Every structure is written in structure tokens, then in C-alpha cells.
Amino acid sequence: xxxxxxxxxxxxxxxxxxxxxxxxxxxxxxxxxxxxxxxxxxxxxxxxxxxxxxxxxxxxxxxxxxxxxxxxxxxxxxxxxxxxxxxxxxxxxxxxxxxxxxxxxxxxxxxxxxxxxxxxxxxxxxxxxxxxxxxxxxxxxxxxxxxxxxxxxxxxxxxxxxxxxxxxxxxxxxxxxxxxxxxxxxxxxxxxxxxxxxxxxxxxxxxxxxxxxxxxxxxxxxxxxxxxxxxxxx
Numbered sequence: 001x002x003x004x005x006x007x008x009x010x011x012x013x014x015x016x017x018x019x020x021x022x023x024x025x026x027x028x029x030x031x032x033x034x035x036x037x038x039x040x041x042x043x044x045x046x047x048x049x050x051x052x053x054x055x056x057x058x059x060x061x062x063x064x065x066x067x068x069x070x071x072x073x074x075x076x077x078x079x080x081x082x083x084x085x086x087x088x089x090x091x092x093x094x095x096x097x098x099x100x101x102x103x104x105x106x107x108x109x110x111x112x113x114x115x116x117x118x119x120x121x122x123x124x125x126x127x128x129x130x131x132x133x134x135x136x137x138x139x140x141x142x143x144x145x146x147x148x149x150x151x152x153x154x155x156x157x158x159x160x161x162x163x164x165x166x167x168x169x170x171x172x173x174x175x176x177x178x179x180x181x182x183x184x185x186x187x188x189x190x191x192x193x194x195x196x197x198x199x200x201x202x203x204x205x206x207x208x209x210x211x212x213x214x215x216x217x218x219x220x221x222x223x224x225x226x227x228x229x230x231x232x233x234x
Contacts, residue, residue: 008079008080013032013043013079013081014032016075016078016079017030017032017045017075020074020075020078022115024071025050025053025057026049026050026053026054026056026057026058026067027047027048027049027050028048028049028050028116029047029048029116030045030046030047030048031045031046031048032044032045032046042081042082042083042084043079043081043082043083043084044083044084044086045075045083045084045085045086046086046087046088047071047085047086047087047088048088049064049067049087049088051063054067058070064087068085068087071085072085114168114171115168117164117165117167117168117172117177118164118165118168120160120161120164121161121162121163121164121165121167121168122161122165123161124157124158124160124161124164125157125158125161125162125165126161127154127157127161128154128155128157128158128161131150131151131153131154131157132154134150135147135150135151135154156188159184159188160181160184163180163181163184164177164181167180
């Protein structure tokens with residue numbers, strides 16, 4: 001008879017944690033380390049918590065210590081691993097961190113990520129709808145800077161909400177969601193600067209071209225050659 005303990009797989013651990021965490025309003029995200037890949041059967045859990053909800057549930061004094069004892073007792077009954085519960089210190093990045101000192105892989109509770117994306121999407125769409133209502137009811141005079149600010153804000157809220165809802169419906173991972181949002185934000189912020197840079201470059205090109213036409217051909221050739229030489233040295 002095999003006396004070796006049964007170690008649940010990552011999928012089974014994830015299912016247990018996701019179901020348990022969904023009933024804990026103070027928990028925003030759970031990240032696990034170790035588990036099936038550790039020969040000693042230990043499992044580290046890092047919690048990103050809502051401080052206000054945590055203090056409401058466990059009191060203002062030593063809220064995390066009380067929650068840690070309570071959660072450890074609950075989870076230890078459901079999982080055979082030697083559990084260690086830790087609280088995120090605010091600088092913990094679940095995308096890039098590769099373990100708590102031992103380089104073991106980790107995963108994020110996908111159901112919590114999906115719920116967070118859905119909540120964010122609904123909130124952004126609601127802000128966009130409120131923005132549209134303000135503009136359609138003439139609360140802000142058309143043509144003013146405030147009108148354009150509200151219009152751009154509404155478009156931004158709508159795009160962010162749509163992206164968050166897509167991430168939730170398609171069940172994107174935390175890393176993919178964050179990468180997509182960061183890329184979209186970079187394009188949204190960088191596009192105006194890019195357009196201004198293109199406009200300035202075009203103006204300079206036409207200005208220099210017109211200036212080159214006004215000088216002798218041999219001088220224009222020398223200037224172009226000097227510019228090419230300088231660029232090659234760099």
C-alpha cells in the first residue's frame with residue numbers, strides 16, 4: 001500500500017483558493033509559490049488585500065495578524081500543504097517576481113483576475129455613459145476647452161472599459177491584461193506627441209528643402225554629404 005501523501009495539482013489548488021477567496025471581501029488577489037513543485041510539500045501564499053475591508057472585518061489593531069491566523073486555519077483544513085501566508089508589502093509585483101527567494105514558479109488566481117477586469121470594465125463604461133449624458137444635455141458649452149476635455153475623457157473611459165470587458169470575457173491572464181493596458185495607455189499618451197513630432201519634422205523638411213533651393217547646387221551637395229558623414233560616425 002502506498003503511504004505517500006497525495007499532493008493536489010496546481011489546478012486543484014487554484015480551484016480551492018478561488019472558491020475560498022471569492023467569499024473574502026478583503027482579498028483582492030492571491031499569488032501562490034511552491035506546492036506540487038516542492039519536495040517538502042510547502043506552499044507560500046501572498047495576499048494583496050483591501051486594507052479598509054480587512055480592518056472592518058478584523059479590527060483596526062493587528063488586522064493582518066488576526067486575518068492570517070483565521071485564513072491559515074481555514075485553508076489548512078482544505079489543503080494538505082504546509083502553508084505560509086504573507087501579505088504583499090505594496091511593492092510586490094506578481095508579474096515579474098519569480099518566487100520568494102527560491103525561484104519557484106507561481107500562478108495568480110485567474111477567477112479573481114477575471115472578476116477584477118469585469119468590475120473595472122463596468123465602472124469605466126459607467127463613467128463614459130455619465131460623460132456622454134453631460135455632453136448631450138448641454139451641461140458643457142460646445143466648442144469650449146471643457147467640452148473637448150469631456151469628449152476626450154468619455155472616449156478614453158469607453159475604450160478602457162471595452163478593453164477590460166474583453167479581457168474578462170476572454171479570460172486573459174493578469175500579465176496579458178496588464179501588458180495590453182500598458183500598451184494601449186502608451187499609444188494613447190504617445191500618439192499626440194508623435195503627431196506633433198511628425199508635423200515639426202515635415203515643416204523642417206520643407207523649410208530646409210526650400211532653403212537648399214536658394215543656395216548654389218555645389219553648396220547644397222557639400223551640406224548633404226557633411227550630414228551623411230556625421231550620421232555615419234554616430
